Amino acid sequence: MLKPATLEKLQNKKNLLAFSAGVDSTTLLFLLLENDIKFDIAIVDYGLREQSKEEVTYAKELAQTYDLTCHTYQAKKIQKNFEAHAREIRYNFFNALIQKHHYQNLLTAHHLGDRFEWMLMQFCKGAGCAEMAGMREHEERTGYTLVRPLLHLDKQEFFVYLDTHKRKYFLDASNQDKTIKRNYFRHNFTNPLMQEHLEGIKKSFAYLEADFDSLIKTLKIEKIGTLAYFSSCEDKRSDIYAIDKYLKTQGYMASANERSLLKKKETLVLGRKFLVSRCQKFIFITAFQCSQIVLPKEFKESCRKLKIEPKLRPFLYENAAVFDRVKELLFTL
Numbered sequence: 001m002l003k004p005a006t007l008e009k010l011q012n013k014k015n016l017l018a019f020s021a022g023v024d025s026t027t028l029l030f031l032l033l034e035n036d037i038k039f040d041i042a043i044v045d046y047g048l049r050e051q052s053k054e055e056v057t058y059a060k061e062l063a064q065t066y067d068l069t070c071h072t073y074q075a076k077k078i079q080k081n082f083e084a085h086a087r088e089i090r091y092n093f094f095n096a097l098i099q100k101h102h103y104q105n106l107l108t109a110h111h112l113g114d115r116f117e118w119m120l121m122q123f124c125k126g127a128g129c130a131e132m133a134g135m136r137e138h139e140e141r142t143g144y145t146l147v148r149p150l151l152h153l154d155k156q157e158f159f160v161y162l163d164t165h166k167r168k169y170f171l172d173a174s175n176q177d178k179t180i181k182r183n184y185f186r187h188n189f190t191n192p193l194m195q196e197h198l199e200g201i202k203k204s205f206a207y208l209e210a211d212f213d214s215l216i217k218t219l220k221i222e223k224i225g226t227l228a229y230f231s232s233c234e235d236k237r238s239d240i241y242a243i244d245k246y247l248k249t250q251g252y253m254a255s256a257n258e259r260s261l262l263k264k265k266e267t268l269v270l271g272r273k274f275l276v277s278r279c280q281k282f283i284f285i286t287a288f289q290c291s292q293i294v295l296p297k298e299f300k301e302s303c304r305k306l307k308i309e310p311k312l313r314p315f316l317y318e319n320a321a322v323f324d325r326v327k328e329l330l331f332t333l
Contacts, residue, residue, distance in 0.1 A: 028107065091251045272288060
């Protein structure tokens with residue numbers, strides 16, 4: 001079921017599996033074991049369902065049985081906007097583990113249905129080929145690679161696999177709640193269409209990937225401390241895709257309106273959390289801070305000469321080593 005190219009990418013690497021004990025991640029866990037891929041697992045308990053305690057217990061049992069390390073995290077209760085906050089908590093946890101234990105790959109159990117669901121949601125909001133192509137099997141992130149080994153498979157294959165091999169898994173009752181947008185799309189559109197047109201949908205994603213590769217340039221994101229940056233290719237679509245991809249690694253999903261504003265503005269604050277600023281040919285991304293610091297005239301003049309946007313200056317003033325590196329970058333232009 002797993003592609004040879006994916007297995008090759010995972011061999012002899014430090015892999016971390018995002019695990020939930022559901023159908024998707026349980027399937028991926030046992031497929032990895034079958035193919036002798038070494039990995040550890042990470043699971044988050046959001047504390048919303050009584051069943052979540054059983055899921056964490058199951059994760060620990062699997063880890064003990066198959067000699068895996070199981071990382072667990074008990075999240076604080078999320079009061080509102082659960083989906084977005086849960087994702088932020090989840091990826092903050094994964095990123096911390098990756099940095100601490102030097103994992104090279106983060107494995108998630110997204111499948112073809114997830115990808116199609118995402119595409120339909122983006123299409124209905126207003127999107128181009130890059131946004132609709134959405135999930136990819138391999139995505140280079142800052143410090144690791146995000147790998148989705150099941151992205152080419154239909155979820156119905158997972159039920160057959162697990163039931164045939166008599167593997168235990170859990171079903172999340174919240175997936176039936178159609179007031180959640182992704183569930184609404186899944187039950188009303190994604191699942192019925194995939195039942196009728198599975199092969200055509202697979203072919204369409206192959207075409208979308210080819211279009212994506214011709215439309216979007218891959219840009220390497222570097223970091224200086226907490227400041228991320230990359231060299232603009234002067235193609236707005238590629239720049240915004242790179243910004244969006246980096247923000248996702250930080251647990252932030254830019255809205256369609258924010259992506260639209262990024263096309264027009266040199267500097268933009270997103271969700272009062274992140275600052276994106278173009279300085280000459282570089283684009284810098286850092287956490288947003290509303291600072292009342294009075295900057296020295298000499299420092300402001302230095303920033304003015306380098307065409308550093310005012311909103312970025314307080315951060316650079318408080319991070320002298322980062323500012324020195326930024327000056328080196330901009331002076332070379």
